[in-house]
Amino acid sequence: MQHDDVIWSVLNGQFCSYKQQKSKTQIFCANEYNLTGLCDRRSCPLANSQYATVREEKGILYLYMKVVERSHYPKKQWEKVKLHESYIRALKQINEHLIYWPRFVRHKCKQRLTKLTQYIIRTRRLMLKKTAKQELVPIKKKAERRETRHEEKAFVAANIDRAIENELLDRLKKGTYGDTYTFPVNAISLDEEDDESESEDEKEEEEEGENEQESEEEVEYVEDFDESDAEDMEDMGDDDVDEELIKALPPSKKRRMEIEYESVEIPVRGAERAGVIYCYATRNSPDDEWHVDKLEFKASNQPERYLFYDRELRRKSK
Amino acid sequence: MAASRPLVSVYDEKGQSTGKSVLLPAVFRAPIRTDIVNFVHDQMRRNKRQAHAVSTKAGEQTSAESWGTGRAVARIPRVRGGGTHRSGQGAFGNMCRGGRMYAPLKVWRKWHRKINLKQRRYALVSAIAASGVPSLVLAKGHSIETVPEIPLVLSDKIQDLKKTKEAVALLRKVGAWSDILKVYASKHTRAGKGKMRNRRTVMKRGPVVIYDKDNGVKKAFRNIPGVSLLCVERLNLLRLAPGGHVGRFVIWTESAFKKLDSLYGTWSKKSQLKADFNLPQPMMTNSDLGRLLKAFEIQSVLRAPIKRQARRKIKKNPLKNISLMSRLNPYAAVQKRATLLKSLKGRRTGTTAETKVAARKLRTHESIRAKRLSGVNLVKKTKTQKVGSTTTKTTTTTTKVSTKSS
Numbered sequence: 031m032q033h034d035d036v037i038w039s040v041l042n043g044q045f046c047s048y049k050q051q052k053s054k055t056q057i058f059c060a061n062e063y064n065l066t067g068l069c070d071r072r073s074c075p076l077a078n079s080q081y082a083t084v085r086e087e088k089g090i091l092y093l094y095m096k097v098v099e100r101s102h103y104p105k106k107q108w109e110k111v112k113l114h115e116s117y118i119r120a121l122k123q124i125n126e127h128l129i130y131w132p133r134f135v136r137h138k139c140k141q142r143l144t145k146l147t148q149y150i151i152r153t154r155r156l157m158l159k160k161t162a163k164q165e166l167v168p169i170k171k172k173a174e175r176r177e178t179r180h181e182e183k184a185f186v187a188a189n190i191d192r193a194i195e196n197e198l199l200d201r202l203k204k205g206t207y208g209d210t211y212t213f214p215v216n217a218i219s220l221d222e223e224d225d226e227s228e229s230e231d232e233k234e235e236e237e238e239g240e241n242e243q244e245s246e247e248e249v250e251y252v253e254d255f256d257e258s259d260a261e262d263m264e265d266m267g268d269d270d271v272d273e274e275l276i277k278a279l280p281p282s283k284k285r286r287m288e289i290e291y292e293s294v295e296i297p298v299r300g301a302e303r304a305g306v307i308y309c310y311a312t313r314n315s316p317d318d319e320w321h322v323d324k325l326e327f328k329a330s331n332q333p334e335r336y337l338f339y340d341r342e343l344r345r346k347s348k
Numbered sequence: 349m350a351a352s353r354p355l356v357s358v359y360d361e362k363g364q365s366t367g368k369s370v371l372l373p374a375v376f377r378a379p380i381r382t383d384i385v386n387f388v389h390d391q392m393r394r395n396k397r398q399a400h401a402v403s404t405k406a407g408e409q410t411s412a413e414s415w416g417t418g419r420a421v422a423r424i425p426r427v428r429g430g431g432t433h434r435s436g437q438g439a440f441g442n443m444c445r446g447g448r449m450y451a452p453l454k455v456w457r458k459w460h461r462k463i464n465l466k467q468r469r470y471a472l473v474s475a476i477a478a479s480g481v482p483s484l485v486l487a488k489g490h491s492i493e494t495v496p497e498i499p500l501v502l503s504d505k506i507q508d509l510k511k512t513k514e515a516v517a518l519l520r521k522v523g524a525w526s527d528i529l530k531v532y533a534s535k536h537t538r539a540g541k542g543k544m545r546n547r548r549t550v551m552k553r554g555p556v557v558i559y560d561k562d563n564g565v566k567k568a569f570r571n572i573p574g575v576s577l578l579c580v581e582r583l584n585l586l587r588l589a590p591g592g593h594v595g596r597f598v599i600w601t602e603s604a605f606k607k608l609d610s611l612y613g614t615w616s617k618k619s620q621l622k623a624d625f626n627l628p629q630p631m632m633t634n635s636d637l638g639r640l641l642k643a644f645e646i647q648s649v650l651r652a653p654i655k656r657q658a659r660r661k662i663k664k665n666p667l668k669n670i671s672l673m674s675r676l677n678p679y680a681a682v683q684k685r686a687t688l689l690k691s692l693k694g695r696r697t698g699t700t701a702e703t704k705v706a707a708r709k710l711r712t713h714e715s716i717r718a719k720r721l722s723g724v725n726l727v728k729k730t731k732t733q734k735v736g737s738t739t740t741k742t743t744t745t746t747t748k749v750s751t752k753s754s
Binding site for chain 2: 033034035036037040041043044045046047048076077101102103104105106107
């Protein structure tokens with residue numbers, strides 16, 4: 031009583047979990063072994079005890095066969111045969127294996143083979159294209175919104191203006207401006223927010239080399255001290271400073287540490303490629319200067335970091 | 349009667365086949381009558397209902413009276429009195445706010461259904477039979493692709509399981525765990541008011557474990573989601589065909605499996621444990637219709653199939669249809685051709701005065717000859733000549749010719 035006809039009458043009439051009737055005209059079958067994809071007396075893998083399909087797994091095509099004898103052993107039910115890579119040979123294989131099988135099954139298997147080989151070729155072609163190597167990642171609106179807001183807040187919290195101000199005053203105090211400006215020293219208040227400004231200073235010295243120094247020397251200031259002018263000078267490195275500041279800790283925390291260690295990432299762009307300079311600097315106390323220990327360069331496309339300045343080596347060479 | 353009864357191997361808790369095998373009980377060869385299962389399931393489902401009703405007083409606790417006509421209001425009973433919002437409002441009707449509902453529910457509604465014993469047994473037997481067909485179990489929605497055999501029979505050691513951990517390990521080894529995973533995936537909150545009536549979550553049904561003696565099975569398996577437990581002697585259709593659809597995944601224990609024959613009988617032997625019961629007879633002993641129709645015994649008795657049926661011919665008129673006419677009278681074609689040529693003859697040569705005279709002469713000669721032959725009095729036409737004033741008629745007479753021959 032377990033004949034195909036009985037099974038089909040139950041499946042068709044009563045209930046089959048694979049049956050999909052999404053449209054009024056066509057009923058589909060969600061069973062993965064189905065030859066045509068339609069819910070049909072001839073195509074139903076459940077209602078036909080002798081059945082075969084062609085399926086694709088990771089670019090390789092397999093012929094699956096099912097016979098009555100194994101119908102009660104679900105684990106061993108499907109016989110899997112790997113089909114030849116060559117399409118014509120695969121067709122011959124199908125003919126061999128399904129030699130005395132019903133014409134419908136044989137024909138549909140071959141049709142399926144054709145379709146799948148075309149699909150595989152297309153997939154391969156697509157994979158070779160540049161677009162396939164790039165992974166398209168969707169922009170998550172909510173996350174983006176959140177991130178920009180965080181950035182804004184961090185920017186505000188970093189107090190860049192203050193840092194710049196302190197840096198300038200520091201330099202003035204040191205005497206880098208020489209006699210360009212004359213103020214009574216007492217009038218100037220020096221805040222202890224040297225971290226960001228110091229690292230910025232270091233970067234200017236090492237990275238931009240002598241250009242920066244030259245420009246500094248070239249520019250002459252009028253007697254009236256214009257804060258804005260000075261700031262313009264500093265603005266050259268301002269964008270980079272932002273990045274650093276965002277990554278740096280808030281100044282209050284740094285005040286208490288004795289030996290300070292700071293690492294900074296400076297994005298760099300040149301004619302050929304872009305990258306990041308990793309700068310590691312230390313200083314003994316907040317009053318002391320920042321000393322650069324290590325400078326490393328990493329191109330954005332490549333994974334390696336190149337060390338191009340090491341303080342210890344420099345010392346040794348001396 | 350039934351098809352051949354194969355041997356079903358018994359598996360141990362590790363999912364390996366023990367050497368033993370059991371003869372397939374005859375129940376699995378019983379007819380699968382989904383219509384009976386559906387009906388019986390439907391009836392059985394009503395038996396667990398609890399009575400509910402609306403209060404008899406609901407909406408009736410007013411002394412409302414209709415105001416009648418002439419008051420420019422609808423005639424429904426209205427609440428008496430005054431001094432409150434309620435006064436003058438409609439009451440009693442199902443359409444009124446605060447009125448009694450249409451057909452207030454009564455407790456004496458027929459909540460339970462009686463089902464004939466035979467029907468109940470038939471349905472159960474069909475459900476068991478369907479559980480032995482892998483296709484039907486797959487169609488129901490169970491994932492049995494990793495199960496070694498259907499029907500799945502496990503050794504009696506399962507009945508002694510005490511820990512759920514062991515039960516889970518067993519299900520994994522036997523290949524039934526994927527079905528349980530499906531149950532886990534299907535857990536969701538119920539739609540509707542059942543949420544607040546202590547029926548919050550819903551999930552799929554997993555396998556049933558049917559045992560003979562409970563030495564701890566029940567407790568071991570009962571906490572695994574989706575799993576149902578049944579004793580062979582008290583099988584429940586609501587568990588074997590949930591939703592009225594046959595084909596639930598069943599895991600048998602060996603002794604339970606062996607008991608089926610004595611419970612339901614084979615066709616040759618009545619049931620020992622049920623009073624006066626034997627398996628239902630199928631409508632067809634061999635239900636493979638496809639095979640039957642192709643069989644020699646049937647084909648030899650049938651007449652040849654009519655591939656092309658001859659239809660009624662439309663009668664055509666030969667006088668109008670030349671091809672038909674020539675089929676009936678071949679000479680007609682010749683005749684027709686001749687007439688056609690004749691009609692065309694004059695046209696082809698072209699008519700001059702001489703030809704016309706010649707044609708006329710031919711015609712007159714022919715007509716004279718014809719008339720002579722037929723014995724007609726011929727009188728020539730007289731030529732009238734105008735000589736001066738007088739007109740002299742010259743007549744030429746021809747002799748009578750009598751063609752009457754003696």
